[in-house]
Amino acid sequence: MGGIRAMTEPQLGLIYDRVRLEEKAIMRAARKRGLRINSIDAKKICLDLTTKDSREFGHVVIQRCVSYFRGLHLAFVLKEMDIPTINSFDTSQICGDKLFATLAFIKEKIPTPRTFLAFTPEEAIKAAENLGYPSVLKPVVGSWGRLIAPLKDRESAEAILEHREQLSSPIFHIYYVQEMVTRPPRDIRAVVVGEEVVAAMHRHAASNDWRTNLARGGKAVRLEITPEFEELALKAAKAVGGGVLGVDMMEGPDGLLVHEVNSTVEFKGLSHVTDVDIAGKIVEYAIGLVKK
Ligand SMILES: Nc1ncnc2c1ncn2[C@@H]1O[C@H](COP(=O)(O)OP(=O)(O)O)[C@@H](O)[C@H]1O
Ligand SMILES: [Mg+2]
Numbered sequence: 001m002g003g004i005r006a007m008t009e010p011q012l013g014l015i016y017d018r019v020r021l022e023e024k025a026i027m028r029a030a031r032k033r034g035l036r037i038n039s040i041d042a043k044k045i046c047l048d049l050t051t052k053d054s055r056e057f058g059h060v061v062i063q064r065c066v067s068y069f070r071g072l073h074l075a076f077v078l079k080e081m082d083i084p085t086i087n088s089f090d091t092s093q094i095c096g097d098k099l100f101a102t103l104a105f106i107k108e109k110i111p112t113p114r115t116f117l118a119f120t121p122e123e124a125i126k127a128a129e130n131l132g133y134p135s136v137l138k139p140v141v142g143s144w145g146r147l148i149a150p151l152k153d154r155e156s157a158e159a160i161l162e163h164r165e166q167l168s169s170p171i172f173h174i175y176y177v178q179e180m181v182t183r184p185p186r187d188i189r190a191v192v193v194g195e196e197v198v199a200a201m202h203r204h205a206a207s208n209d210w211r212t213n214l215a216r217g218g219k220a221v222r223l224e225i226t227p228e229f230e231e232l233a234l235k236a237a238k239a240v241g242g243g244v245l246g247v248d249m250m251e252g253p254d255g256l257l258v259h260e261v262n263s264t265v266e267f268k269g270l271s272h273v274t275d276v277d278i279a280g281k282i283v284e285y286a287i288g289l290v291k292k
Pocket of ligand 1 (some may be wrong): 211
């Protein structure tokens with residue numbers, strides 16, 4: 001295997017479960033640089049774990065599965081195969097669970113909204129009462145703002161928590177309750193590639209939603225990188241283990257707060273408001289990780 005690797009130019013693996021604009025852009029960027037890219041549909045993988053053959057993956061892998069659990073399990077396989085992966089298993093795991101990420105921010109003294117953890121609706125209500133209304137209930141695993149609910153008063157909080165308790169997935173019974181940050185109807189998304197913030201945008205919430213996610217109709221607005229959020233975004237990226245990351249920040253009353261770092265960052269919206277070739281930056285970073 002080592003011989004095969006040494007003889008050939010670096011081969012880039014791209015694992016996906018849905019080909020979005022981002023995956024197409026990464027493939028184009030790799031081809032433009034004369035790199036061999038091996039696109040692998042995760043849904044077609046059937047891997048013998050005993051004889052696992054790492055050659056099909058390449059010398060470095062960009063793991064872009066939409067499914068968090070699928071991507072995480074693949075990242076572990078790649079870690080065991082000693083193949084550098086964007087993002088690593090550890091980074092993917094921390095970013096993929098809001099509780100793990102929050103603890104990583106707290107550990108590194110990164111300003112983040114005050115958050116409580118509980119395992120029953122009864123204790124979650126105490127968290128909301130402690131934080132005051134409105135507060136925010138989030139599933140620890142999830143994206144695109146899905147199932148993130150404002151707890152507006154005790155009555156609605158009890159109703160929402162009762163409903164969560166009925167959901168069958170145990171992940172919804174981890175109650176992550178957070179202070180509702182008073183902020184303008186927008187947040188900041190910065191894309192970090194390795195040691196660099198490559199691009200950023202404001203995300204303005206749609207008029208019919210308090211969440212700023214572009215998946216909920218939020219609007220991407222051009223934003224120049226300033227030292228204030230650049231430094232914070234790099235610190236947050238480092239706190240979760242680094243890689244290619246989307247750092248989300250809110251403009252709170254006392255300054256910026258990091259509320260999330262996304263491990264499989266989407267950049268379709270951002271690419272409309274920046275001239276930076278984000279896919280190109282990702283490919284170049286990936287090649288830099290190939291083991292010599
Ligand atoms: N504590 C909060 N206070 C105010 N707004 C919040 C808070 N947490 C989340 N939001 C809003 O909801 C959006 C989605 O929350 P986030 O934690 O990023 O979850 P997701 O992974 O679903 O994007 C944020 O981008 C922000 O607009
Ligand atoms: Mg988010």
